[in-house]
């Protein structure tokens with residue numbers, strides 16, 4: 001496994017990730033190594049079904065559980081000593097599976113003890129630890145990852161934080177939304193915007209397709225955007241009363257905006273290729289500048305469908321098209337894109 005890419009995925013989606021890697025690398029190579037963990041000998045791919053990725057540089061095997069933190073810290077020091085002035089963030093995580101989550105406590109302990117061990121190895125190195133991968137990224141620093149495989153085993157890596165697949169430990173981006181959000185779908189949109197790295201600003205015009213009962217619209221209105229919701233279903237009363245809100249009770253396939261909008265959002269429960277064709281039309285006609293869409297994937301061969309959806313969006317004129325099964329996504333992936 002050494003120096004292979006190690007990807008973690010939602011439990012149950014390992015084969016989808018392997019299929020995606022096969023499509024990307026035109027062949028074999030990727031394999032399951034544990035629930036939620038897939039290894040690949042080929043170069044990194046921004047896979048939709050990967051929550052986090054790391055180059056498995058060093059596999060640490062300690063003699064006993066008490067020795068794991070020192071062994072992990074020494075391994076990280078070796079990996080980072082050629083970049084002595086860089087700030088770094090530490091993520092210690094377990095694969096998100098029934099088996100992996102049994103070692104969550106080991107990961108919690110390591111997350112606390114590795115920084116103190118770092119001080120005993122090299123005080124200056126320990127002083128450069130920052131609180132989050134985002135801070136490390138913005139400072140041009142490193143992300144150190146420790147994937148715990150058991151009480152005495154872990155895989156460690158260090159890479160430029162700007163190249164990280166996810167800025168959340170193990171890709172688990174837990175979002176909170178306020179109690180007034182009419183649905184838990186609001187968390188999916190918060191996570192999508194965090195991943196996209198862009199979000200509507202005050203006064204932006206948004207169309208929200210498949211908006212009822214209004215979790216996504218709630219997030220957008222809270223940011224000061226204007227929202228046109230399209231859904232045959234009813235919106236939550238507090239949303240329906242909002243001054244920046246309008247609702248068309250009809251099908252998304254039948255509407256045309258009066259003028260181009262800044263953002264197109266879509267969370268419709270509908271066939272993915274038909275949704276993709278409709279979203280492609282929005283780009284082709286110049287109706288929206290940015291896209292965030294949640295694509296439902298109830299079928300077995302998910303990787304192939306994701307590829308077809310992305311190809312359809314690109315053919316329509318969407319650029320920088322990406323897909324990710326986010327932490328809050330279930331049988332679905334989130335897609336984001338820019339029109340320019």
Ligand SMILES: C[S@@+](CC[C@H](N)C(=O)[O-])C[C@H]1O[C@@H](n2cnc3c(N)ncnc32)[C@H](O)[C@@H]1O
Pocket residue numbers: 182183185186209210211212213214215216217230231232233250251252253267268269270
């Ligand atoms: C998962 S729910 C959306 C949840 C919503 N985003 C939220 O945050 O509360 C899916 C929605 O898609 C809507 N839908 C299904 N087909 C549609 C269509 N052709 N046009 C518009 N909305 C549609 C359904 O009525 C349903 O409200």
